[in-house]
Amino acid sequence: MAELLWERGTTLGQGGFGVVSLASTSNALFHGVTLPSLIAVKSCIYSDSQSLKEEEEFLGMFKHSPCIIRCFGANLSFEDEVIIYNLLLEYASGGSLANRLRNCNSLPEFEVKKHTKNVLLGLSCIHTNGIIHCDIKPDNILLVGTEETAKIADFGLSMTFEQAVKEKQELMIRGTKRYMAPELVLNYDYGPHIDIWALGCTVYELITGTPLWDGDGDHVLHQIAFEKPKFQNSKLSKEAKDFLKRCLVKNPSSRWTADVLLNHPFLQNSSIVLVNTAKTRKKKSGSKSLLHKPIRKITFKFGNHKFVRQLPDLKEVENETCARVLGTDK
Template structure:
């Protein structure tokens, strides 16, 4: 059902094994080299708002797919959001507690699904489940990722459930921007009928500049990597003649550093280019190719 969604952990298949007189149903899942957001949070204590925006947008895209297919996840939390691939794409995992919308509407009295700190008020009082339980849990998750603390940090056990049922969430924290606070206000509405949906939240201003910020950060990193060539002693020159490439180690790099670099040779694909530089700062713009050599002559 979800195999085409890039924001849900892919299941490649399943098998059954027999261990200790018990049949075990095994799922073959996509490998998450980055672990979970819970692991990330444990290592970093809290995440930057920019990183949280990126992960939140991916989770909402996954939830939109899930909800539009008539499924409620019922256990959204940092531990069930995995980071997959080199770019650490956030993907939703663990559908062990999930139900269909029809099953959620007919939930038996006394059956509670989910993890306590991420439960909704309507879950605590045992009313019907809707897809909005996932939105509340996402709000709790976003708060925790940015601030490094649980929304109900000062409570345990039944006290957590009492606070969820009777208290209004408080998320005034110095680490939260105004946009983040407003986003949480739309997620953490006690009345599920007025809580925003995944599709509505995807258009919230909190997420609108996430791609722009990502591109800006990548551009800055490229420029920084390029300029680093100018601030470190040149230890080796690489040059190319025909189809052959040669490298020369410099025993004394000082002669090259005594003069400004006037020419730079770089490569894009199989093509080599030479640029005469009138200003050393021009090197900053040559970030798309692989530098082969520098020339002071």
């Protein structure tokens, strides 16, 4: 059934979970919703799909939030004699804030304010529903549409408040080391407050162009646990420094919540940019399918299985995507 809904295109990224691909849909109808002409498909072998199934469940809770990446549902495909589980997601044509940071070294404060406000709105929705994201970082904040609306993505490590209690009892730790909160490193203490700490690390990195903590591995964990964050950077305004101090409080009970941070002076002059995705989804393009562009071979893995695909040339795909997003396609 999957091949009737979408066709797999170029690989956007891959990791331990599997692979994320760009896909064209011909505006197929799925679960009563018309899919956009371009979507992102997050895939893994069905036997290893528990994490993606949980992510689909989490995303289903936030389907009405304009600040969280949209999930259209999931389906199965049979590829190279292997059953693949596919999560159908909103495509972020602007990439991630990590991509933007690599290209620009640092972002102007007015842009960071705009993105931060959207992320806080997303976190407010997530925390209100009793969920902890557990992996807020520039890589998991995606820019969607021509307005480049910042949206939270990747709920692969997320958990409920109830699961957090069990995780602490089992002395389990999850997340990306550089963005972990001190209470998580020291006491395996999970809660909404760890997402706020991670947001503080993210905002600092976006404005200054450097991570809050230097080094990696256990050295970073030692810094997080026993050192105080330093905000002496000429790129940080007075309001930005104060905002960071409210996020990066060592004591989690003193850390500001997402709802309170939304009223911080740092964000008062920022504007929320929420893209009108309805028109984008209805727009049809007269251009050829991405999968009819010049092709190249690519190999990727799902677990121990290796796949070889004939995919559109990456440059051609990017040009086609830009044309569709900007409305310059003929």
